[in-house]
Amino acid sequence: xNANLERRVAQRTTELEAANKELEAFTYSVSHxxxxxLRHVDGFxxxxxxxxxxxxxxxxxxxxxxxxESVLQMGTLIDDLLHLARVGRKQLDVQATGLNSLVEExxxxxxxxxxxxxxxxxxxxxxxxxxxxxxxKQVFVNLLSNAVKFTRPRNPAIIEVGATDQDGARAVFVxxxxxxxxxxxxxxxFGVFQRLHRTEDFEGTGVGLATVQxxxxxxxxxxxxxxxxxxxxxxxxxxxxxxxxATEKRTGSGGNx
Amino acid sequence: MIQEELQILLVEDNxxxxxxxxHALREENLANAVQVARDGEExxxxxxxxxxxxxxxxxxPPELVLLDLKLPKVNGLEVLRAVKGDPRTRAIPVxxxxxxxxxxxxxESYRLGVNAYIQKPVExxxxxxxxxxxxxxxxxxxxxxxxxxxxx
Numbered sequence: 121x122n123a124n125l126e127r128r129v130a131q132r133t134t135e136l137e138a139a140n141k142e143l144e145a146f147t148y149s150v151s152h153x154x155x156x157x158l159r160h161v162d163g164f165x166x167x168x169x170x171x172x173x174x175x176x177x178x179x180x181x182x183x184x185x186x187x188x189e190s191v192l193q194m195g196t197l198i199d200d201l202l203h204l205a206r207v208g209r210k211q212l213d214v215q216a217t218g219l220n221s222l223v224e225e226x227x228x229x230x231x232x233x234x235x236x237x238x239x240x241x242x243x244x245x246x247x248x249x250x251x252x253x254x255x256x257k258q259v260f261v262n263l264l265s266n267a268v269k270f271t272r273p274r275n276p277a278i279i280e281v282g283a284t285d286q287d288g289a290r291a292v293f294v295x296x297x298x299x300x301x302x303x304x305x306x307x308x309x310f311g312v313f314q315r316l317h318r319t320e321d322f323e324g325t326g327v328g329l330a331t332v333q334x335x336x337x338x339x340x341x342x343x344x345x346x347x348x349x350x351x352x353x354x355x356x357x358x359x360x361x362x363x364x365x366a367t368e369k370r371t372g373s374g375g376n377x
Numbered sequence: 378m379i380q381e382e383l384q385i386l387l388v389e390d391n392x393x394x395x396x397x398x399x400h401a402l403r404e405e406n407l408a409n410a411v412q413v414a415r416d417g418e419e420x421x422x423x424x425x426x427x428x429x430x431x432x433x434x435x436x437x438p439p440e441l442v443l444l445d446l447k448l449p450k451v452n453g454l455e456v457l458r459a460v461k462g463d464p465r466t467r468a469i470p471v472x473x474x475x476x477x478x479x480x481x482x483x484x485e486s487y488r489l490g491v492n493a494y495i496q497k498p499v500e501x502x503x504x505x506x507x508x509x510x511x512x513x514x515x516x517x518x519x520x521x522x523x524x525x526x527x528x529x
Contacts, residue, residue: 151477152447155499156391159476163397163501195499206480 200327219246244282262328270298295354300347384410386439388420401508417451446475461490464529468522
């Protein structure tokens with residue numbers, strides 16, 4: 121009886137290892153092979169415009185510009201997907217991390233990348249937590265760059281980062297006064313490729329929040345959001361054991377129909 | 378005096394990438410001094426002066442090797458391991474120029490002693506910029522290893 125069980129566990133483990141290996145080979149191949157043709161499309165389109173500028177009508181040049189735009193978009197998509205896959209299989213490297221220093225680093229990058237934006241940053245004192253430094257930085261990169269993106273119509277944009285008690289657990293939040301979203305679609309928010317805004321209004325691949333959720337879940341925490349259309353959004357996350365599985369389910373990656 | 382020496386060995390199996398890379402190097406007048414190897418075996422024959430390159434001498438190494446990782450027959454990491462593992466070739470600067478920035482490729486390249494690692498950007502302008510900077514840095518700014526560094 122016991123031996124039988126052990127044999128089954130061993131078999132399952134072997135199967136899982138094989139599946140994992142296959143997945144790894146797949147992402148490896150994607151990262152090498154899928155980007156190459158994109159690079160060629162962009163490179164030769166650019167050379168076409170440079171060499172044949174005199175012969176190309178303005179309309180034709182416009183078409184080539186569109187081709188290059190789409191190529192870059194697909195490049196970003198591939199990078200984001202690979203990143204998501206990597207997060208999935210990465211072992212957590214947990215160490216005590218001051219969240220304020222992470223937020224400062226990300227903020228500095230965002231300020232540099234958006235010199236023309238008027239943004240009021242309000243960062244409270246955040247806790248030191250046990251987490252994977254690199255992955256947690258990714259969480260803030262995604263949440264804060266979303267906040268910057270979705271406050272684009274605001275002048276000034278206001279972005280707050282703070283900590284609050286939620287049902288006895290310490291939660292970190294990122295709040296903005298941006299365009300928000302309707303809570304009707306909140307169940308789609310963290311799904312891969314799910315977007316609540318049109319690309320022509322706000323660019324994006326729909327992978328960022330899925331990555332955030334995956335990282336937070338890997339840390340045993342939960343992530344959720346509150347928003348109102350045109351009234352800003354607040355994203356919360358906890359780390360450590362999730363003591364409210366019901367909420368977990370509500371903000372889970374369901375709704376991928 | 379015009380430099381007749383070979384300066385760059387470009388190890389790249391994809392002819393489209395060869396075209397685009399040469400294009401970028403040409404803008405810096407660096408394209409004349411490029412030898413292209415189309416797989417890892419050819420690269421090793423060239424670097425180790427054997428096969429069709431038996432007439433070459435270890436005393437005249439390329440000043441820079443641009444190495445793709447995914448190559449037919451012998452892959453880029455194997456080429457890197459051979460080059461960095463042999464005193465006759467170890468001092469040659471090798472820069473990995475490849476599609477991916479998978480952590481295991483990065484880690485293994487550095488472990489083997491790569492001199493730099495560059496992920497080819499999808500955007501051609503960025504790619505061209507990277508190749509130009511590379512060429513300028515290694516062939517103009519950097520002091521190449523002296524002949525004595527290639528002797529065991």
